[in-house]
Amino acid sequence: MSAVAQHPNVNLMTYCEVEEVSGYIGNFDVKIRxxxxxVNYDLCTGCxxxxxxxxxxxITSEFDEGMGKRTAIYKPFAQxxxxxxxxxxxxxRxxxxxxxxxxxKNCPREAIDFEDKDKIIExxxxxxxxxTGFDLWDWKESYGxxxxxxxxxxxxxxxxxxxVNASGPTGGKILRPSDGKEPKTVVFIKCVGSRDDTKGKKYCSRACCMYTAKHAxxxxxxxxxxxxxxxxxDVRTPGKAYDEFYQRTVHEGAQYLRGRVSRIFQLGDKLVVYGEDSLLGRQVKVNADMVVLATAMVPSHDSGRVGQLFGLSTDSDGWFQEAHPKLKPVETFTGGVFLAGTCQGPKDIPDTVAQASAAAAKVAVLFSRDEMATSPLITGVNEQVCSGCGLCVSICPYKAIELKTxxxxxxxxxxxxxxxSGLCQGCGACTVACRAGALDLKGFTNEQILAEVDALCL
Amino acid sequence: MSVNTKIVAFCCNWCAYAGADLAGLNRMQYPPDVRIIRVPCSGRINPQFVFKAFQKGADGVLVAG
Amino acid sequence: MKIAYYPGCSLDTTGIEFRLSTAYCASKLNLDLWELPGWNCCGASSAHSKDHLLSLALPARNLALAEKEGLDMAVPCAACYSRFKTVEAEVRQDEKVQQQVAHAIDMDYKATNNTRSLLEVFAGGVGLEQIESSVTKPLTGLKVACYYGCYLVRPPKLGHFDRAEDPQSMDNIISSLGGTPVDWPHKTECCGAGMITLSPNDGLPLSYEILRVAEICGAECLVTACPMCLMNLDLHQETINKKLKANFNLPVFYFTELMALAMGASPKEIGLNRHFVNPMPLVEKIGRRETA
Amino acid sequence: METVDLSATLSTAKEWKEKLQAAGIDLSSCYQCGKCTAGCPMASAMDYSPRQTVRLLQLGMADTALRSRTIWLCASCETCATRCPRDVDVAKMMDILRIEADRAGVAAVPSVPIFHKTFLESVENHGRVYEMELMMKFNMRTRKLFNNADLGPKMMQKGKLHFLAPKVDDGGAVRKIFARVRERRDG
Structure with missing residues (x-):
């Protein structure tokens, strides 16, 4: 991140939200709050x-997932x-x-500015x-x-x-939130909300098998x-060197049991966990000190709003839809808008980096030319026939049509x-509205479609 | 469904046609009675296309988008 | 508030206290319970193990009688309630089932009315406020483990009134009576149901576990809404003590008994003397706490 | 352990898949996670866990399932169906297996179907359960005359067991329900 911040061609805008987007590929006009x-960042040294x-x-620390505290003036996290x-x-206060x-009173640089207001940058x-990443599925609502x-x-x-993080609330020590004691028996439960048709999500969240192996x-x-x-x-380890890592954890002594846990309850200071070892075919019970749930990934809470701003479609689970599942994995249906990471679907860090690199490369390709090559399948105007009624102007959803003299x-x-031609997306709505028949869509002309109807009805 | 029926389906490139494409990717089948015409948008469908289909003997027209 | 009332077989026999205390509470809370004339057994757990249609038809006849009057139905016994809910759902879901059931009972039944557990009628219909305002002898300091059992909340797809895990309605009632519901994990663990009689070696440990955990969690008594659960925990407590080398002495109440007590009923008129684990020492203790 | 000859069982698998589908249970949905067994209060007493019982049907080993003790030890508590992540109604599946095993006369724990039969006879005759009759008949049929014999007097003392049968004014409606159900099943 700091390399990004240092880069002369990168303008890093943190603590910002996109409010409005207009324009089109190559010319997005964006309003940012x-x-x-x-705090005046020009003066502040971060001391x-x-x-x-x-x-x-x-104050409950968001970054520490509610397990640590922070002050009212704070850095979101250590790095x-x-x-x-x-x-x-x-x-x-x-x-x-x-x-x-x-x-x-204590700032040596007089950088604190209580009069600061939100700014709009266009x-x-x-x-x-x-x-826009992911959130964790709220297991507390449904997993009674x-x-x-x-x-x-x-x-x-x-x-x-x-x-376990050195800069976390316990300084890297694994301690129970309830009493601060070190747990001896830690139970990990995978697929909490993932692969759960009734209460959670149908899909596999993909990253949990590996991070659970790491946690174990x-x-x-x-x-x-x-x-x-x-x-x-199932233990799903399809990445390079993944299965080897899982095997290493097993060799170190982690007990892997195949079966979903039915119930956890507290009795005294133990958490009683009921599961089945389905390979043995026997019910098993563990008196655990701590239980860690690998909860499902879900789209980030405001991804719906972001999707609307950029005209992105989503799948049934709310992930942003790529333009083609095999051939256009980072493109969207909106020209000039690309996807990177878990906003498109659950994935782990290497996959996220790979996809983000692909998106960056797509942008670089787009910017490498002075003129953009676009689809030629756009509306053409027969000026001889056009009456200038302007009906098409109001009907065009992309504001691509103007009247000219x-x-x-x-x-x-x-x-x-x-x-x-930069704005027209080739939808053809204007051709239907045009009473004079002056507009026609290249590649999908009236004549061509009628010929198709003819051919298919033979 | 009898294979003698003819249904002309006008499918929007971005949703219905993409759906049909995805169905193909997933090896799902649909009856041969359905004959798909890809259009760039359901807004592209001129009523005269529908009339033409019926005129040419289609038993049904599906506009999907 | 008028509602059709289906006591169920147990309330005339093993669960007689449930009937007496329900009647007492209803009169105190102006709840008009219209007992279905000529009601029949719901088939309990036997019908659904013998014939699916029979398991639907037996409860359906009772529901149809209430539907004819345009009334919802209050059912105290959790097991009956679950059978009624099942029929209701299946008839609503599938017209074919509706026709088969209608033919079997020779009556129209479209499931336009609702089955409601008596617990729901009190906690949700009558309401906690009215219950609280009817209390004359609060259960001050009484630590109660609310035991819901299986059938009040499961399976959730039948659309029950409380959540399937860690339900709250009975706890809320106990709180409004001035008692203290203990937070304990076994609210919906199975008591062993019929297995206690049919296969005691397998069934008894289940009730044992419920009593054990209730005691660990500091409960002085258990409260339930199911005659079967009560029988297993109360009548069989002595057997459990003997066979599993325990020493439980936990009175088990119907929730309506505690309601009635708090509303001023005398222990005898609601049948408290009919329990097998004598609840009287505890009841007297509540009285002393209150005056202290 | 005997080898399972799948070539012999797979046609039964298809038959059971369809049979259960008609009752709204999709056997193919089960991915054998074991959450049903993990929460089953009776699992420790069973010869096949609830998950294994589903597996038996998935593989077409219905005969083994029908002859299992499991189906008779199931307490119908519905914990399995409540927590199943794939919406497989295991409790209802147990019902279907019990009905089928009883009809085929292969019940591994005969006392349970005898109890249900006796119970329903009582309901058919009286409209409600007549517990005194139920207990005596059941003990006679299972040849354990003094089973739970201590409980009878105990309950009677508390007024919880009656000598006389319940009187139900249902105009013979319950008897007719039994008759129509029987008619439908047999004809």
């Missing part, structure tokens, strides 16, 4: 004194780029109650790569058999990830006498329809 940071001094230290803080206006202001872009989220030591894989490995590595028990339905010897100055 730069949310108020209340962090403000964060240390902020008295409001008990954030740029590594400078923002103020959370909902929790800052200065902004909510006009009291405090300790950060401003700019023109040639292409767009959408990479795992406790509807009421047991603090039943956590998600992402929460476990924060626990970390339990065995970091906890003395630790036990990792993994309940799985021409002059000919027979009829003098008059108005006729003119099609912008």
């Amino acid at each position: 730069q949310k108020a940071k209340y 962090g004194v403000c964060i240390e001094k902020c008295p409001n230290k008990r 954030a780029v740029p590594n400078k803080p923002i103020i959370d206006p909902e929790h800052c 200065k902004l909510t109650k006009d009291r405090c202001g300790i950060c401003a 700019d023109r872009f040639g292409a767009v790569v959408v990479g 058999e795992y406790g509807y989220g009421k047991y603090p030591d039943v956590i998600t894989g992402l929460q476990f990830e924060r626990l 490995h970390q339990v065995l590595e970091k906890i003395e006498d630790g036990q990792a028990i993994v309940f799985y339905m 021409i002059e000919d010897r027979a009829r003098g100055k008059r108005q006729v329809a003119a099609v912008n």
Whole structure:
């Protein structure tokens, strides 16, 4: 990320939201809301004194998946780029109650600006790569058999990830959220919400098998006498060197049991887990100290809004639809808009990087020429016949038709329809509206389609 | 369905036709009575195409988009 | 509020306290329970193990009688309730089933009315506020494990009134009576049902487990809405103690009994003396707590 | 362990797939995850777990399923059907297997179908269960005269068991239901 931020040709805009998009490939006019940071980034050096001094230290940290705390002026996470803080206006006492202001008093650069407002930035872009990522499926709503989220030591894989991270809430120690003790027996359950037609999602989330293998490995590595028990339905390791990694975890001592867990409940300070070892054909019970759920990936919560802005279609699960499942995996139906990563469907990091690289290459190809080659299948105007009624102008969904004035010897100055070849998407709606029959769609002319009807009805 | 019926289906390139294409990718079958005409958009379908199909003996016309 | 009332066979025999306490609560809460004249057995767990159509027709006759009057039906017994819900769903889903059932019972039945568990009628229909305001002797300090069993909430696709895992309606009623529902995990574990009699070695451990966990979680008693569950946990508690070397002494109530008690009923008029695990010491303890 | 000859069972597999499909159960949906067995309160007593019972039918080994103890030990608690991620109604499948096994006369735990039969006789004759009669007849039929004999007096003492049969004013409706159901099944 920091390499991206340093790059002379990259303008990194963080803490921003796209509000409006108009235009078309090569000419997207985008309105971006730069949310108020209340910190002047030109002055701020990111020294962090403000964060240390902020008295409001008990705010739930989003980045730590609710397991850690942060201050009201905070950096979203340790290696954030740029590594400078923002103020959370909902929790800052200065902004909510006009009291405090300790950060401003302590800032050596006078970078705190409580008067900061959201800014609207308007700019023109040639292409767009959408990479809005994923959220984790909210298992707490539907998985009552795992406790509807009421047991603090039943956590998600992402929460476990924060626990083992050196900059996480426990400094990298695996500790139970309930009592801060080190768990000895950790149960992992895969496919929570994935491959679950009734309560969750039909699809496989693809990344869970590998990260669960990693987590099991970390339990065995970091906890003395630790036990990792993994309940799985299938172990799916199709990537390069993936199966080898899974086998390594098994050799290190992780117990893999084939079967879905039916129930988790708390009794005393143990979590009782009921499953089946379907290879043995016997019910199994584990008294666990912690349970980690590999929950399904779902499209990011505001992907619907983003999709609407860019005219993207989605599949039945809400993932952005690529233009063709085999032949156009990073393109969309909107020219100049490309997809990268999990916004298109669940995938792991190497696949995300590969797809993002492909999207970047597609953009580079697009930008490498001075003129764009577009589809020739667009509307043509027979100016001799056009009456200039303008019906097509209002009907065109792409605003590709204007009236222009021409002059000919027979009829003098008059108005006729003119099609912008960059904007016209070749839908042909105008051809149906044109009463004079002056518009026709190249490649799909009235004559051609009627000939097809003729041929098919033989 | 009898194979003697003729149904002309006008399919939008982006959805119905893409769906038919995907059905092909997934090795799904549809009856040979359906004869597909790809159009760039269902908005491209002029009522005269439909009349023409009936005139030429189609038993049904499907506009899908 | 008027509703058709289907007591079910148990409420005349093993579950007589359920009948008495239900009647008491209904009168206190102005609930007009219209007992179906000539109601018949729902077929329990036997009919669906013998013949599918029979298992639909037996409950359907009762539902059709209520439908004729344009009334929903209140069913206290969880097992009967589940049979009624099943018929309702199948008849609504499939016209062919509807015709077969109508032919078998020689009556029209279109499932236009709803079966409602008595628990739902009190917790959702009558409402917690009215229950709370009718309390004269609150169950102060009484720690109750609400035991729902299988049939009030499963399977969820039948459209039950409470969630399938960790249901809440009975807990809410206990709270509004001034009692303390304990948070415990075995609210919907199976008690062993008929297996306690048919195959005791396999069935008894199930009820044992429910009693064990309730005790660990600090409950002084259990409360249920199912005559079968109550019989297994109450009548067989002595057998469980003997055979599985335990020492349980947990009274088991119907939720209506605790409601009636809190609304001022005398233990005898609602049949508390008919329990096998004597609840009287606990009931007296509540009284003492209240005055203390 | 005996080798399963799939060439002999697969036609039965198709037959059962269709039979259960008619009851709204899709055997092909089951991907053998075992969540049914994991939560089954009776699984430890069963000879085939609920998951294995589905598997027997998937492979067409219906005879083994019909002769299993499993189907009679199922308490019909519906935990399996409630939690199945593939919406396979295992509890209903058990019903179908019980009915079929009973009719074929291959019940591995005969006391259970005898109980159901006795129970339904009581309902047919009286419109409701007549528990005293049920208990005595059942004990006679299973030849365990003193089974649960201590419970009878205990219950009677508490007024929970009656000597006399229940009186139901149903105009013979219940008897007629049994007759029509029988007619439909046999004819």
